[in-house]
Amino acid sequence: MMEISSSSGRFQCQQPRRSVLTVVSAHKTLFTLLWILGFSSLFFWQGNSVEGIQIFLWSARRSPGTPLPTLRPVAFNLTAFGGVGDGVTMNTEAFNRAVAAISKFQKMGGAQLNVQPGRWLTAPFNLTSHMTLFLAEGAVILGAEDENLWPLMPPLPSYGYGREHKGPRYGSLIHGQNIVDVVITGHNGTIDGQGKSWWTKFQKKSLNYTRGPLVQFMWSKNIKISNITLQNSPFWTLHPYDCKNIYISNVTILAPIFEAPNTDGIDPDSCENVVIENCYISVGDDGIAIKSGWDQYGIKYGKPSTNIVIRDLVIRSLVSAGVSIGSEMSGGVSNITVENTYIWDSRRGVRIKTAPGRGGYVTNITYHNITLVNVRVGMVIKTDYNEHPDSDFDPEALPVIANITYDGIHGERVRVP
Numbered sequence: 001m002m003e004i005s006s007s008s009g010r011f012q013c014q015q016p017r018r019s020v021l022t023v024v025s026a027h028k029t030l031f032t033l034l035w036i037l038g039f040s041s042l043f044f045w046q047g048n049s050v051e052g053i054q055i056f057l058w059s060a061r062r063s064p065g066t067p068l069p070t071l072r073p074v075a076f077n078l079t080a081f082g083g084v085g086d087g088v089t090m091n092t093e094a095f096n097r098a099v100a101a102i103s104k105f106q107k108m109g110g111a112q113l114n115v116q117p118g119r120w121l122t123a124p125f126n127l128t129s130h131m132t133l134f135l136a137e138g139a140v141i142l143g144a145e146d147e148n149l150w151p152l153m154p155p156l157p158s159y160g161y162g163r164e165h166k167g168p169r170y171g172s173l174i175h176g177q178n179i180v181d182v183v184i185t186g187h188n189g190t191i192d193g194q195g196k197s198w199w200t201k202f203q204k205k206s207l208n209y210t211r212g213p214l215v216q217f218m219w220s221k222n223i224k225i226s227n228i229t230l231q232n233s234p235f236w237t238l239h240p241y242d243c244k245n246i247y248i249s250n251v252t253i254l255a256p257i258f259e260a261p262n263t264d265g266i267d268p269d270s271c272e273n274v275v276i277e278n279c280y281i282s283v284g285d286d287g288i289a290i291k292s293g294w295d296q297y298g299i300k301y302g303k304p305s306t307n308i309v310i311r312d313l314v315i316r317s318l319v320s321a322g323v324s325i326g327s328e329m330s331g332g333v334s335n336i337t338v339e340n341t342y343i344w345d346s347r348r349g350v351r352i353k354t355a356p357g358r359g360g361y362v363t364n365i366t367y368h369n370i371t372l373v374n375v376r377v378g379m380v381i382k383t384d385y386n387e388h389p390d391s392d393f394d395p396e397a398l399p400v401i402a403n404i405t406y407d408g409i410h411g412e413r414v415r416v417p
């Protein structure tokens, strides 16, 4: 049993929290505006069709009996684009057609794509701006297992190359790049990466490129992910990269707790203004890992992760940590609040990991009201996490670690607090 409280009150991390909330409520205002815009445009759209695709219009007001809520002025069913939810038919073209159709609505408040109950097998596809992907109860988007169907993408600039191999990396199953105002939500439908085949190939060392994440946003902003389940990612599950204004709520993230290597839950990477709340995460690596690039590449890219609130989570990470910062943190990590979080059956509780060569900083971090149950080591700051992209890192680039507050950390069956 341990109980650690800071009474000095030396550092308060309230400001970032407030500013993040402002962002979130601004986001709500945006949605309200989109609604109003949507209603005023209904008249115009009615009876029209765009490029021969039949458009289905409804709203909560017009058709109260519709099973799924419509959060955009217009909504489509995936089946309207040829989707077949039998678990066998490939739906890549259906998703691509749907996204192309939705991209025509950007100036009109966007559009929603409904994925109905069923098993919708697909290769990776890209999202577009002002899009809502809505997963009905019983809807499962299944990632194709054949890696030849996964496009290769350039390495992330702040990593120098794919995390596991030199050169390019596989893209993510659901990808968004340079887009704004995107929502993935539903009635707890599922995105399933079918990662098992990837984990096996990784362990046999038969992959030539770094595995892809399940959902990745790059250089995007105003992203909301809620009320869904993400499971069996080939690699990191949800990876926002150099993004702004991200709200993640009520998401369940699952992967086997053994033999699902690197299936981190959520990895905000060089991101600003992030709220992650009310999620359940049980995975084969870190539950949350806040990052900002790797050694000389991350220092050069120079984008910190900052203003991040993580609260009301339940996390299990049997082989790694509940909430990590690093080890890639070369662009800096600051203004992080982790609170009201329950971490159980985990190897580490809350951990900061870094190494000489990383540069950057980890500062203004507050851990508040964290409960650890059956955890091997509770609070960790590890400064020799010596895993480097290549030998060109600068061993003199020492990270600065400052202003870390632990306040109200409770533990039960914690072997080393």
Ligand SMILES: *[C@@H]1O[C@H](CO)[C@@H](O)[C@H](O)[C@H]1NC(C)=O
Pocket: 010, 011, 012, 363, 364, 400, 402, 403
């Ligand atoms: C630590 O916080 C204090 C204010 O509480 C601030 O003046 C100082 O710059 C911070 N140090 C770092 C390294 O961020």
Ligand SMILES: *[C@@H]1O[C@H](CO)[C@@H](O)[C@H](O)[C@H]1NC(C)=O
Pocket: 015, 016, 304, 306, 307, 334, 335, 364
């Ligand atoms: C962190 O928060 C403080 C206010 O508490 C703000 O002054 C500072 O600019 C923030 N840091 C970054 C990198 O945004």
Ligand SMILES: *[C@@H]1O[C@H](CO)[C@@H](O)[C@H](O)[C@H]1NC(C)=O
Pocket: 056, 057, 067, 077, 116, 117
């Ligand atoms: C979409 O599919 C659902 C069944 O899952 C159906 O009830 C609804 O009417 C469909 N909407 C349109 C516009 O076809």
Ligand SMILES: *[C@@H]1O[C@H](CO)[C@@H](O)[C@H](O)[C@H]1NC(C)=O
Pocket: 124, 125, 126, 151, 152, 153, 171, 175, 177
């Ligand atoms: C998604 O878009 C990115 C950027 O344009 C591109 O590199 C990638 O190949 C696209 N992915 C798919 C599956 O089309």
Ligand SMILES: *[C@@H]1O[C@H](CO)[C@@H](O)[C@H](O)[C@H]1NC(C)=O
Pocket: 186, 187, 188, 227, 228, 250, 278
């Ligand atoms: C979380 O998601 C479930 C399933 O979709 C839903 O029933 C519940 O109301 C959601 N909870 C909150 C707080 O949004």
Ligand SMILES: *[C@@H]1O[C@H](CO)[C@@H](O)[C@H](O)[C@H]1NC(C)=O
Pocket: 188, 228, 229, 252
């Ligand atoms: C959502 O579905 C997942 C997986 O089926 C389940 O574990 C979780 O409890 C569900 N969440 C809610 C809020 O019903």
Ligand SMILES: *[C@@H]1O[C@H](CO)[C@@H](O)[C@H](O)[C@H]1NC(C)=O
Pocket: 147, 206, 207, 208
């Ligand atoms: C990896 O590269 C080797 C040699 O070029 C090739 O034989 C093998 O098929 C490749 N494996 C995959 C999964 O692409």
Ligand SMILES: *[C@@H]1O[C@H](CO)[C@@H](O)[C@H](O)[C@H]1NC(C)=O
Pocket: 185, 226, 227, 249, 250
């Ligand atoms: C989650 O679902 C619940 C129940 O349908 C709904 O009330 C809530 O607004 C949703 N939350 C988000 C953030 O989408």
Ligand SMILES: *[C@@H]1O[C@H](CO)[C@@H](O)[C@H](O)[C@H]1NC(C)=O
Pocket: 306, 334, 335, 363, 364
């Ligand atoms: C840390 O917090 C202090 C005090 O709020 C602020 O002045 C400073 O800019 C913050 N540092 C970073 C790197 O955000």
Ligand SMILES: *[C@@H]1O[C@H](CO)[C@@H](O)[C@H](O)[C@H]1NC(C)=O
Pocket: 339, 340, 341, 342, 369, 370, 371
């Ligand atoms: C502390 O966190 C737990 C969840 O781990 C929550 O149930 C409890 O309400 C929190 N306490 C306070 C005072 O917020």
